Amino acid sequence: xxSWRRRAPWTIGLLASGFAACTGVIExxxxxxxxxxxxxxxxxxxxxxxxxxxxxxxxxxxALVRLTGSQLTRAVSALVVESLPAGxxxxxxxxxxxxxxxxxxxxxAVTNGSHGGFRRAxxxxxGEHVSASIAMAQALGQALTRTPARIVALLGxxxxxxxxxxxxxxxxxxxxxxxxxxxxxxxxxxxxxxxEGVYGVEGIVPEALADVIGxxxxxxxxxxxxxxxxxxxxxxxxxxxxxxxxxxxxxxxxDGVPDAELRAAADDGSLLTGEVYRAQVRxxxxxxxxxxxxxxxxxxxxxxxxxxSIAAFKGDPVxxxxxxxxxPGDTLHLEMRDEVIDMAVYYTLQVEGGIAELYGSDRSxxxxxxxxxxxxxxxxxxxxEPPAFEDPARRGILxxxxxxxxxxxxxxxxxxxVHARIGLLCDPIPDPPPSSMENLPMLSVDLTAREQAxxxxxxxxxxxxxxxxxxxxxxxxxxxxxxxxxxxETEPVFASDGTLLVEPxxxxxxxxxxxxxxxxxxxxxxxxVDALVESGKPAACFARTYLRFSFxxxxxxxxxxxxxxxxxxxxxxxxxxxxxxxxxxxxxxFRERVVAExxxxx
Numbered sequence: 376x377x378s379w380r381r382r383a384p385w386t387i388g389l390l391a392s393g394f395a396a397c398t399g400v401i402e403x404x405x406x407x408x409x410x411x412x413x414x415x416x417x418x419x420x421x422x423x424x425x426x427x428x429x430x431x432x433x434x435x436x437x438a439l440v441r442l443t444g445s446q447l448t449r450a451v452s453a454l455v456v457e458s459l460p461a462g463x464x465x466x467x468x469x470x471x472x473x474x475x476x477x478x479x480x481x482x483x484a485v486t487n488g489s490h491g492g493f494r495r496a497x498x499x500x501x502g503e504h505v506s507a508s509i510a511m512a513q514a515l516g517q518a519l520t521r522t523p524a525r526i527v528a529l530l531g532x533x534x535x536x537x538x539x540x541x542x543x544x545x546x547x548x549x550x551x552x553x554x555x556x557x558x559x560x561x562x563x564x565x566x567x568x569x570x571e572g573v574y575g576v577e578g579i580v581p582e583a584l585a586d587v588i589g590x591x592x593x594x595x596x597x598x599x600x601x602x603x604x605x606x607x608x609x610x611x612x613x614x615x616x617x618x619x620x621x622x623x624x625x626x627x628x629x630d631g632v633p634d635a636e637l638r639a640a641a642d643d644g645s646l647l648t649g650e651v652y653r654a655q656v657r658x659x660x661x662x663x664x665x666x667x668x669x670x671x672x673x674x675x676x677x678x679x680x681x682x683x684s685i686a687a688f689k690g691d692p693v694x695x696x697x698x699x700x701x702x703p704g705d706t707l708h709l710e711m712r713d714e715v716i717d718m719a720v721y722y723t724l725q726v727e728g729g730i731a732e733l734y735g736s737d738r739s740x741x742x743x744x745x746x747x748x749x750x751x752x753x754x755x756x757x758x759x760e761p762p763a764f765e766d767p768a769r770r771g772i773l774x775x776x777x778x779x780x781x782x783x784x785x786x787x788x789x790x791x792x793v794h795a796r797i798g799l800l801c802d803p804i805p806d807p808p809p810s811s812m813e814n815l816p817m818l819s820v821d822l823t824a825r826e827q828a829x830x831x832x833x834x835x836x837x838x839x840x841x842x843x844x845x846x847x848x849x850x851x852x853x854x855x856x857x858x859x860x861x862x863x864e865t866e867p868v869f870a871s872d873g874t875l876l877v878e879p880x881x882x883x884x885x886x887x888x889x890x891x892x893x894x895x896x897x898x899x900x901x902x903x904v905d906a907l908v909e910s911g912k913p914a915a916c917f918a919r920t921y922l923r924f925s926f927x928x929x930x931x932x933x934x935x936x937x938x939x940x941x942x943x944x945x946x947x948x949x950x951x952x953x954x955x956x957x958x959x960x961x962x963x964x965f966r967e968r969v970v971a972e973x974x975x976x977x
Contacts, residue, residue, distance in 0.1 A: 422800070422801045422802050422803060422912070422915065422916070422919070423915065423932060424890075424910070424911035424912055424914070424915040424943070425911075425915070425940075425943070426915075426918075426932060426935075426936045426937075426939040426940040426943060427932075427933070427936045427940070428936045428937035428940045428941075429933065429934075429936060429937070430937055431609075432933060432934050432936075433611065433612060433934055433935075433937075433964065433967075433969040434928075434930075434931040434934035434935050434969065435611075435969045435970060436602075436926065436968055436969050436970070437498060437926065437927055437928060439498075439599050439600070439601070440495075440498070440599060440600040440927060441498050441500065441598060441599050442598055442599065442600070442626070443480065443481040443494050443495060443497070443630075444478045444479055444480035444481060445480060445630065446626060446630050446631070447478060447597075447598060448475040448478060448511075449630060449631045449632070450597060450631065450632045451471070451475070451511065451515060451592060451597075452468055452471075452475075453556070453631060453632045454515070454553070454556050454557055454591075454592075455467050455468055455471070455515075455519070456468075457556055457635075458519070458528070458529055458552075458553060458556070459519075459525065459528050459529070460528060463524070463525060463528055467518045467519060467525070470514070470518045470521075471511070471514055471515060471518055473514075474507075474510055474511040474514040474515075475511070477507050477510060477511075478504070478507040478508070478511055479501070479503050479504060479507060480494070481494035481495070481497035482494065482497045483496075483497070483675060483680050484496035484497040484498075484499075484927075486923040486927070486928060486929045492675070492923070493672075493675045493676075493923055493924045493927065494671070494675065495924060495925070495926075495927040496923065496927040496928060497927075498927060508592075508593060508598065509593060511592060512588075512589040512590070512591075512592035512593040513585075513589050515588055515589065515592045516584075516585030516586065516587075516588040516589035516592065517585055519584075519585070519588050520581040520582075520584050520585045520588070523535065526579065526581060526584065529549060529553070529584075530545055530546070530548075530549045530579065530584075531545065531548070531549075533545035533548075534579045535579075539577075539578060542577070542578055542579055545579070546571065546574060546579075547567055547571065549584075550562070550567050550570045550571065550587065551567060553588070553591060554566065554567070554570060554591060555638075556632075557591040557592065557594060557596070557597050558591070558594060558596040558597065559596065559597075559618060559621070559622040559632060559633065560596075560616075560618035560619070560622075560641075561618070561642075570587055570590065570591070573586055573587050573590050574586065574587050600619075600622060600623060600626065601619075602615060602616075602619045602623070602968045603616070603619075604616060604619070604968050604970075605617070605619075605647075608967060611969055611970055612967045612968060612969045612970060613967065613968050613970065614647075614966060614967050614968075615966055615967065615968055617640075617641035617642075617644055617646045617647055618633075618638075618641045618642075619968075620641070620646055620647070620652075620966060621633040621637045621638060621640070621641040621646055623965070624637070624655065624656070624659065624960060625637060625659070627668065627925060627960055627965075628656070628659040628660060628664075628665055628668060628956075628960065629659060629662070629664040629665060629667065629668065630664075630667045630668040630671065631664060631667075636655075636658070637655055637659070640655055652961065652966075653957075653961055656957055656960055656961060657957070660724065660953060660956070660957070665724060666720055666724060669719070669720055669723050669724060670716050670719075670720055671924075672920075672921065672924045673715070673716050673719040673720070673723075674712070674716055675924065676798070676920045676924065677715060677716075677719075677777075677798055677799070678794060678798045679712040679715060679716065679777060682708040682709065682711065682712045682777065683708060683780075683781065683782030684705070684708050684782075685703045685707045685708045685711075685780060685858075685859070686703045686704060686705045686707060686708075688783075688784055689702075689703065691784050692869070692871065692872050692873030693784040693785070693869045693871065693873055694784040694858070695873060696867070696869050696873040696875070697784065697857060697858055697859075697867065697869070698858075698859060701748075701859060701861075703745065703859065704745055706743075707743070707745055707746070708777075708780070710741070710742070710743035710745065710746050711743075711746055711775070711776040711777040711780065711860065712777050713742070713743070714739070714740050714741045714742070714743070714746050714775065714776065714777065715740075715772075715775050715777045715778070717740040717742065717755075717757070718733070718736060718738070718740040718761075718772075718775075719733060719952075721740060721761065722736070722951075722952060723951075723952040723953055723956070724953060727951035727952070727953045727954070728951060728952065729946060729949060729950060729951050729952060730908055730913045730914050730917065730946050730947075730952070731908045731949075733772065733913075733952065734771060734772045734799075734904065734907060734908050734913050735770060735771050735772075735904040735905070735907075735908055736770070736771070736772070737763055737764050737767070737769065737770040737771075738760075738761035738762065738763055738764070739752045739755060739761055739762050739763075739764060739769075740755055740761050741754060741755060742754055742755050742756075742757055746776060746860075749776055749859060749860050749861050750764060750769065750776075750860075751764070751765055751766065751862075752764065752765070766862060767901055768855060768862060768899055768900075768901045769862075769901065770901040770904055771900055771901050771903075771904035771907070772799065773795060773799075773849070773852065773853055773900040773903075773904075773907075774853055774856060774900050774901060775860075776856075776859070776860030777860075778791065778794060778795070778853070779791060779853050779856040779860050780858055780859060780860050781858070783858065784858060785824050785858065786824045786854060786856075786857065786858055786866075787824065787828075787850065788824055788825055788828045788847050788850030788851045788854060789828050789832065789843070789846060789847060789850060790850065791849065791850030791853060792843075792846040792847050792848065792849040792850035792851075793846055793850075795849045795850070796845065796846055796849060799912075799913065799916065800889070800910075800912040800913065800916055801912065801915065801916035801919050801920065802845075802912070804842060804845075804846065805842060816830055816831065816834075818830060818831070820868075820870060820876065821868050821876040821877045822868070823854075823866045823868060823879060823881075823882075824854065824866070825851050825854055825882060828843075828847050828850075828851070829847070832846075832847065833847065844888075845888060847885075848885035848886055848887045848888065849885070849887045851882075851883060851885040852883055852885050852887060852897060852899055852900040852903060853883070853899070853900045854866070854881050854882070854883050855881045855883050855899055863881055864880060864881055865878045865879065865880055865881060866878065866879060866880075866881050883898060883899045883900075884896060884897070884898055884899075885897065887903055887906075887907075889903075889906055889907050889910035889912055890910045890911075890912070893906060893910065911947060913946075914943050914946035914947045915939075915943050917942070917946060917952070917955060918938075918939045918942035918943045918946070918955070919939065921942065921955070921956065921959060922935060922938065922939060922942075922959070925959065925965075935964070937962070937964060938958075938959060938962045938964040938965070941958050941959075941962060942955045942958050942959055945958045
């Protein structure tokens with residue numbers, strides 16, 4: 376019989392992080408972002424998997440969308456690449472690297488209570504953004520005008536032909552060409568006149584030209600999506616003008632700016648026709664640049680933006696006892712993250728898989744030798760067909776190393792359950808009652824991680840039990856994987872000095888209740904994959920999170936219902952993840968700007 380004692384030091388990690396679900400906050404286990412939920416003391420209310428469409432009611436767009444740091448530097452880089460020969464452009468980009476790195480990247484901002492967030496939702500403008508923007512603009516102007524050869528490349532032969540009579544036309548032509556790229560639309564005569572005023576001198580003067588370039592680089596039209604619309608389609612919305620639509624589409628699918636072909640379709644207005652627009656959407660998704668925002672989407676949706684370091688625990692007696700001869704590299708946590716994101720990109724852009732393939736894959740996408748060794752397969756070359764797992768218990772997204780390891784020397788069923796319930800299913804988790812940390816039981820030092828979680832949070836009649844019977848079982852399904860993500864049949868429990876106390880068999884049987892009426896019991900996570908997909912939660916969660924990622928705000932189930940419904944139905948009918956993205960960007964909601972604000976009280 377196990378003796379009961381005060382909690383041993385090695386259990387503190389569980390109480391401090393995994394037990395956050397009963398301390399008033401749910402803490403993102405990978406980023407440490409504390410987020411709230413519905414009112415305390417109430418059981419979880421599952422997120423809706425169906426959406427109702429009212430075409431007359433649309434949620435408004437953000438007033439002015441600011442580009443993230445990576446989007447902005449990509450836009451400035453495009454200015455250089457399209458204005459100079461390749462070799463010269465490469466030199467200039469190297470000179471601008473310090474200015475690019477100094478511009479702050481957007482933070483992951485919470486978009487929907489406890490549902491995590493996306494960098495695109497960070498629209499706060501800080502003083503550091505302004506300072507870095509000015510420095511970048513100055514650096515660009517100086518770099519592009521540093522040598523006579525660069526000035527000639529920018530302006531043409533008229534810059535050095537010795538004919539002062541054509542200098543004005545030479546400058547105006549440059550302003551129109553460069554400005555068209557910087558502001559993502561042709562300049563009108565008043566704009567050209569404004570920039571001529573910025574130049575303000577006679578002849579071709581490098582310093583004056585640098586001022587013009589710097590002013591373009593500091594323009595709000597470079598830093599923001601400025602959308603005034605083409606024509607009113609309803610009292611509260613306007614259709615986007617061709618160049619506005621091109622800019623929005625390129626930012627969405629490339630995290631960058633329109634290329635020459637997309638600009639041409641905007642110039643002649645053909646982009647507004649359905650056939651041309653759909654062709655451009657397909658072209659952009661076929662381009663390698665489409666991988667950048669797709670990777671960012673899955674990284675942020677799956678809470679993998681800042682995974683905890685695994686190697687940092689080397690030297691801890693318990694961790695060292697568990698890992699044995701395995702020596703985790705300093706980047707192992709990043710390699711585990713990349714394996715999941717590579718899988719998502721593969722099924723989204725390479726083979727056009729659906730939710731069933733993404734959530735139920737039995738393939739390894741580990742390029743890292745260490746992650747591949749954990750999985751018992753050869754490293755993937757990124758080109759050929761990914762290797763299949765030999766062990767059927769590896770099937771499914773829940774068993775990926777990135778989702779079973781944590782920032783601790785023991786496994787955490789609670790954290791894993793929170794991560795899956797919120798991050799993979801979009802289910803809200805209420806804040807626990809304030810008194811939930813009072814009168815915690817003393818735990819034996821020789822309990823398994825599952826036993827600790829059960830005794831802390833599943834005591835009948837306690838305030839925690841309602842929520843944790845929904846949270847814990849999903850995490851318990853993967854207790855057959857250790858703190859490094861390796862398969863195990865027993866769970867060795869160690870004292871704080873690394874002494875082995877007990878080694879009981881792993882028990883993973885649980886009832887995850889992917890929806891309220893599903894009371895099926897599963898032996899482990901791989902066995903539950905089909906039920907997870909059939910619940911409809913993953914498809915609805917994709918729709919919700921892709922909208923949050925795209926618009927930088929939380930979804931409104933009523934006002935966003937039409938586009939959510941379209942994506943959800945596309946996925947649940949067996950459509951691919953790519954099809955869901957195409958459904959979103961070809962929808963009338965994406966191609967319009969909604970300008971009305973909700974009325975007070977809504």
